[in-house]
Amino acid sequence: MKAVVADILEKTLARAQADGALPPWPERPAARSTVDAPKNPAHGDWASNVAMLYAKAAGKPPRQIAEILKERLVDAEGVVLALEIAGPGFLNFRLSPDVWWRELERVGREGEAFGRSDVGAGQKVDVEFVSANPTGPMHVGHGRGAVTGDAISSLLEATGHRVTREYYINDAGGQIRTLAQSVHVRYRQLFGEAVELPEESYPGEYVVEIAKELKESHGDRFLRAPETEWQGPFAALAVERILAMIRGDLEALRIRFDVWTSEKRALHESGAIRRALDDFRARDLLYDKDGAVFFRSTLHGDDKDRPVVKSNGDPTYLAADIAYHQEKFGRGFDWCLDVWGADHHGDIPRVKAAVKELGVDPARLRFTLVQMVNLLREGKPFKMSKRAGTVVSLREVVEEVGADATRFYFLLRRSDAQLDFDVALAKRQSNDNPVFYVQYGHARLCSILRRAREQGIAPPGFDLEALRSLTLPEEQDLAKRILGLPDLVAGAALAFEPHRLVFFLQETVGAFHAYYTKYKTTEKVIGPDPLKTRARLYLCDCLRQAMANALAMLGVTAPERMERPPEEAGEAE
RNA sequence: GCGCCCAUAGCUCAGUUGGAUAGAGCGUCGGACUACGAAUCCGAAGGCCGGAGGUUCAAAUCCUCCUGGGCGCGCCA
Structure with a gap:
């Protein structure tokens, strides 16, 4: 266009x-x-x-x-x-309006593919997101990164990229050790021991369940055993069970990953970290200080050199990250996108520095930051705290408001701006969610098309002569909006900004509602003039298709019918 | 102290990568259903785009400084 x-x-x-x-x-x-x-x-x-x-x-x-x-x-x-x-x-x-009318032909022809393009030219890309530590179920704070990463992935797919959705499992390190210890305390409690959970531990009920399972399968075998004996099996089972929970939390949001990479297996046990560090050592990129080993990340713009091996001999998170990116690029991706929580932005320079030393063009490693979610309850901010028991699980929100509303809500704003999430509001007034506005528009279009079908009118198809009979400015405007979708999707994909589609949907459906209402008594879609009726039905079908496609890219359903919302309770005298 | 992000209507936020008169939702006020779906629509009110300089035909957008908020600045992950 x-x-x-x-x-x-x-x-x-x-x-x-x-x-x-x-x-x-x-x-x-x-x-x-x-x-x-x-x-x-x-x-x-x-x-x-x-x-x-x-x-x-x-x-x-x-x-x-x-x-x-x-x-x-x-x-x-x-x-x-x-x-x-x-x-x-x-x-x-x-x-000339003919330009729009002629172009509209492709919408019907392309159908579900309309809006897609090939600007990605088949590039192979990896999108890593969520990557919440497997120490507990997902909470609402994780939801935004999950939905954003998934929507970005869909957009990249829609623009001709071959996308791998990847979850990086941090199943090594101190948090997992603490998790296993928490399980062990619960395990001892199951045998009647009067032990308290230490300050730093995971108090959730799911830990008790894991302990019960261990009790059933192993009896009291690990009760008096030294930690070196139970740490491995306890951690392994806990991570496995918790990952299953996380997988379920994600499924409830219709998010599926292609690859789950275990830090422990793929990087530690495989020797990948050791090899990467040996390589860096050989090239004098590492040096020893205070019993630890440091990477010269300042060579590439980092503020200070960062440790890769602690003085106790354990590799740091950065060491794993270096090996991880080496491994990832080794899989042949043209580029990789890391969707990170904004609180990790400080780590970007050191990872970029490492990637450069791995011989990978740093431009091939891209980041997008997802800002924090400010949690509110009835307009008042609160912080989630495990000990205070104020953690709001992602699952309870999704079950309460549905996947559509949850996804749409998280995509409502640019991901690098903070987002307020009122838990009470989200659960109660789900009718205020703009997703229903958009879905209603789609349902309304379906309803019109359905009505035409019931009246025996031929199914809508492209007909240039008919379209030329349309003269209302709103109709041209709608055609223009529809035809803008491919460019919009391409722009949103390349900028990693799914919220642009959300705004497109709201604006487009708003234009349709206004058009519909303005002419509902004078120039109806299904009217006395068969030519105009035919043209308008096709226009409506294109609109429906564009909206359905945009919604699909956001992972939101496009219902053909919607039930009326419950009557407002406040109307009673 | 240093680094990154943010600051636009009462509130929550868009603003097509520098374009013409800055937009939307919510909220407030006033209207529109015997008609293809009223979960809708129409209208009104609401602005020194945080502040000050600079770059140019043109700045909410780019540069510098300041103010105010968020997040980082571990041999945590």
């Missing part, structure tokens, strides 16, 4: 330069200039700023350049209805 105008502009510029009316531009004009859809409809369908950008190189005022271009307009197909020069030198194009 935009490409039509860009093409005309490019040819017009070439002609003006061939004429000698404009000097050649050192930079490629089309690369720098923009063709935008102006917000003000009085400014036409598409507007370009080339004339202003050209002013310096041409040594002429922008409006004069615009004039030169206008006189030499190359419009082979005759799609430009009007070309106006406005403001400081904007070229405002008004196109």
Whole structure:
């Protein structure tokens, strides 16, 4: 759509330069200039700023350049209805409605594929997200990263990337040791011992369940055994059971991973960490200090060198991360995306430094940060605390408001801005959630199409002659919005910004609702004029398809019917 | 103290990577159903885009400084 105008502009510029009316531009004009859809409809369908950008190189005022271009307009197909020069030198194009109508053909033809593109050109990418430590079920704070990562993955898939969704399991290290210890305390309690959970431990009920299972399978075998004997099996079972819980939490949100990478197995036990460190050591990227081993991350812009081996001989998290990224890139991805909680942003420089030393172009490792979720209850902030028992599990929210509303809510805002999440509100007033507004619009469209079917009207199909009978500005506007979806999806995918689709949906469905209401008594979709009816039904079907496709990319369902919400209780006298 | 993120309507936030008169939802006030779905729509009120400089035809957007908030700055993960 935009490409039509860009093409005309490019040819017009070439002609003006061939004429000698404009000097050649050192930079490629089309690369720098923009063709935008102006917000003000009085400014036409598409507007370009080339004339202003050209002013310096041409040594002429922008409006004069615009004039030169206008006189030499190359419009082979005759799609430009009007070309106006406005403001400081904007070229405002008004196109023949035929352009939209003709383009609408692809929506019906592409169907569920409409909105998808191939800007990714088959690149193989890895998206790593969630990666919550397997020490307990997921809480609401994790939900945002999960949904965001999943939606980004879907967007990348929709733009021709081959995506691997990956969960990195931090099943090694101190937290897991503490987890096993917590299980052991519970295990001892099951045998009647009066032991308390230490300060640093995991108090959740699920730990007791794991302890019970160990009691049943092993009896009192580990009761008096030294930690070296039970640490392994206790940790292993706990991680296995907790991962199953996490998997369930994610499934409830319709999130599935292709790969679950165990830090313990893939990096520690495999020797990958040792090999990576040996390699770094051989290249003098490591040095010993205070009994520990440091990586010279300052070589590549980090504030300070970071330890990779503790003085007790254990590798640090960074060491694992180095080996992990080496292993990941070794799997042949064109690039990898790490979706991290914003509280880990400080780790980015050191990982980038490491990746560079691994011989990987740092541009191939991309990050997107998901900011914190501010939890509120009835408008009042609160913090989740395991000891205070104020942890709100992701599962309870999803079960209460549904996967659609939860997903939509988490995608409502740019992921690098903080998000307020009112637990009480989310559970109670789920009707306020904008997802219902959007879904209702889809259901309404389905209802119209259903009605037409019931009246024996032929199923909607592309019909240029019929579409030409549509003259309402709202109808052209709707067509334009629908046709903007592919560009929108591509932009959102490359920027890792799924929220753009959310806004597209809200705005598009809003335009439809307004159109519907405005003409519900005068120019109905199903009306007396068979030609217009045919055209409008097709337009509605395109709209429905565009919305359904956008919703699918966000992992939200597009219902064909919705039940009426419960009546407001407050109306009683 | 240093680094990253943020600051836009009463509240929560968009703003198409520098474009023309800064938008939406919620909230407030006032309207619209014997009609394809009222979970809808229409209208009104509401702004020094945190502040000050700078870059240029053009700045909410880019640069510098300041103010105010969040998060980091472990031999935790």
